[in-house]
Amino acid sequence: MATKIIYTMARNVDWRAAEATGAYAGSANDAADGFIHFSTADQVIASAAKHRAGEAGLLLVAVQAALLGDALKWEPARGGQLFPHLYAPLPLDKVLRVDPLPLGPDGLHIFPPLEKD
Structure with a gap:
C-alpha cells in the first residue's frame, strides 16, 4: 500500500484554520475518535x-499514504475493509492537492477524478 493515494474530507473552515498553523488536526469527529479518517479512492x-451526506463546503484532500510514516495505520472498519487512519495531525506540506467537493442537484458530492492504484 506504499504508493496508494488516500483521501480525507475537510470542512472549508477547518482547512482554512489548518493553513494558518501548517497542520490539519481533523474534524470534531476525528478528534473524538483519536485519529483523522482517510479513505482510498474506492472507499471515499x-x-x-x-458520513457527510448533503454537507456543503467540503474539500477533498489527497495525500500519498507513504509520506505519513508510522502514524498511518490501516485498520478494519465498515464491512471489515481496511481504512487508513492517521494518528497525528496532517502536515500540509504532505498534501498532494485539495479540491472542492460541491454538491450536485441530487444532493450527492461531485468528486474530481480520483487516483486509483
Whole structure:
C-alpha cells in the first residue's frame, strides 16, 4: 500500500484554520475518535454518502499514504475493509492537492477524478 493515494474530507473552515498553523488536526469527529479518517479512492465516495451526506463546503484532500510514516495505520472498519487512519495531525506540506467537493442537484458530492492504484 506504499504508493496508494488516500483521501480525507475537510470542512472549508477547518482547512482554512489548518493553513494558518501548517497542520490539519481533523474534524470534531476525528478528534473524538483519536485519529483523522482517510479513505482510498474506492472507499471515499461511499464514505461521503454515509458520513457527510448533503454537507456543503467540503474539500477533498489527497495525500500519498507513504509520506505519513508510522502514524498511518490501516485498520478494519465498515464491512471489515481496511481504512487508513492517521494518528497525528496532517502536515500540509504532505498534501498532494485539495479540491472542492460541491454538491450536485441530487444532493450527492461531485468528486474530481480520483487516483486509483
